[in-house]
Amino acid sequence: MxxxxxxxxxxxxxxxxxxxxxxxxxxxxxxxxxxxxxxxxxxxxxxxxxxxxxxxxxxxxxxxxxxxxxxxxxxxxxxxxxxxxxxxxxxxxxxxxxxxxxxxxxxxxxxxxxxxxxxxxxxxxxxxxxxxxxxxxxxxxxxxxxxxxxxxxxxxxxxxxxxxxxxxxxxxxxxxxxxxxxxxxxxxxxxxxxxxxxxxxxxxxLKRQDTTLQKLNITDVKKIYEIKDKILSDLDTPPALAELVRLSGMSESKLKRLFKQIFGNSIYNYYQIFRMKKAAYLIKEEHLSVSEAGYRLGFSNLSHFTRLFEAHIGVKPKKYSAGNKK
Missing domain, CATH: 2.60.120 (Jelly Rolls)
Structure with missing residues (x-):
């Protein structure tokens, strides 16, 4: 086969x-x-x-x-x-x-x-x-x-x-x-x-708010998964939408719509979810400081990093770091 x-x-x-x-x-x-x-x-x-x-x-x-x-x-x-x-x-x-x-x-x-x-x-x-x-x-x-x-x-x-x-x-x-x-x-x-x-x-x-569904075909599905792989290949750098559109061969609107339909998140939000998971891993398992983890992931503004981390992980990164040192 x-x-x-x-x-x-x-x-x-x-x-x-x-x-x-x-x-x-x-x-x-x-x-x-x-x-x-x-x-x-x-x-x-x-x-x-x-x-x-x-x-x-x-x-x-x-x-x-x-x-x-x-x-x-x-x-x-x-x-x-x-x-x-x-x-x-x-x-x-x-x-x-x-x-x-x-x-x-x-x-x-x-x-x-x-x-x-x-x-x-x-x-x-x-x-x-x-x-x-x-x-x-x-x-x-x-x-x-x-x-x-x-x-x-x-x-x-x-x-x-x-x-x-x-x-x-x-x-x-x-x-x-x-x-x-x-x-x-x-x-x-x-x-x-x-x-x-x-x-x-x-x-x-059922947490998904947008239930508008577009008909899928296997070719489009494979392209969307290639885009997902591209996003996850470098969590230190935000995805460039223009490049993703080019790789997908779709219009920008179709790419955004199908990605959100399959994964339940926009391209950027999906990227941020895994970016913060990686940040948590760096702090917990590699024992990086909060600032080291933030800079490793491309953040120049640590206040912005702190807000995103808390939104996705549920606690501020300093508290998360302190909790894992006990």
Whole structure:
């Protein structure tokens, strides 16, 4: 199978999918010729499936779940790098070719847009929930005026949204990975936890104020993700909109609109979120002073840095720094 990724990797088969199809409430180890680790799957009921993936591959793979008649009736929710947030923020300091693929995020999409890059020699930690449109509609029970919920549960329009993983999602994900429920109650446990993750995801999605949605196609989606990668490749320098427009091949208005539709933030706000996450990492893990962290990230006005840090992290940087010295 030929991948349409920027790396243009050609796949003779889809190993992750092939392994996944064999899963039924059990653990399947990754074949030694492919890497190390395992995939654990739970077929909870006909409308809800959950897969836990912990592995490291020997080669890069592109996982393209494709579009099929049955899959079109399902929504795929993929929680990427859900329980390694510290390492994932550290990845922001690595070369962009390796770091940008490993950030903690949750992606919810119709199957046609669920394309995932699996880098070699990196620990892949994720939880994937596949939920039928009908099951999701029964859970969410959208009311008149719930534009976003109606769109997602209609089954009529392809969509793709991505959110940064919240602390609550991370906590629940960690519980799923480390759980050892009684065998007789496994189905009940994983059903509750899968639905809890769905709930926490929609708590974040419903914070989005702009629910105007433009029809997506796979070409535009790939371009938007290239723009995201470009933004995250250098957090010390604010993104130049003119350059992003040129790279995308879109008009400025279309680029802004689709980026916000997928990621829930404007280009600049998205950049600032990760810029402040990096600042927090530099202060906490690399023990930089507040001024050193601010200057490292390109701030000449430390008062401005302090205001932004507090807005995104919740406390002033000096208090954050003092708290991590205890």
């Amino acid at each position: 030929r991948s349409d990724s920027e790396d243009n990797i050609e796949l003779s088969k889809n190993p992750a999918k092939a392994i996944g199809e064999k899963l039924e409430n059990g653990v399947t180890p990754i074949p030694s010729n492919m890497g190390t680790g395992y995939i654990k799957g739970f077929f909870i009921n006909p409308g809800l499936r959950l897969i836990v993936r912990q592995y490291e591959l020997k080669e890069d793979w592109i996982l393209d779940r494709g579009i099929g008649t049955e899959e079109d009736k399902f929504v795929v929710i993929a929680f990427h790098n859900i329980y390694q947030s510290k390492d994932a923020i550290k990845n922001l300091l690595l070369p962009p070719s390796s770091s940008r693929k490993l950030l903690p995020s949750v992606q919810v999409a119709t199957s046609g847009f669920n394309i995932e890059y699996l880098p070699a020699n990196k620990k892949i930690n994720s939880i994937v929930i596949t939920v039928s449109i009908n099951y999701l509609k029964e859970l969410l029970k959208p009311k008149p005026g719930d534009t976003l919920l109606h769109m997602i549960t209609s089954g009529n329009q392809p969509f793709l949204f991505e959110e940064i993983i919240s602390p609550q999602i991370q906590e629940t994900g960690s519980e799923i990975v480390t759980a050892n429920p009684a065998k007789e109650l496994q189905e009940l446990y994983y059903k509750i936890k899968a639905e809890e993750l769905i709930y926490l995801l929609f708590v974040e999605l």
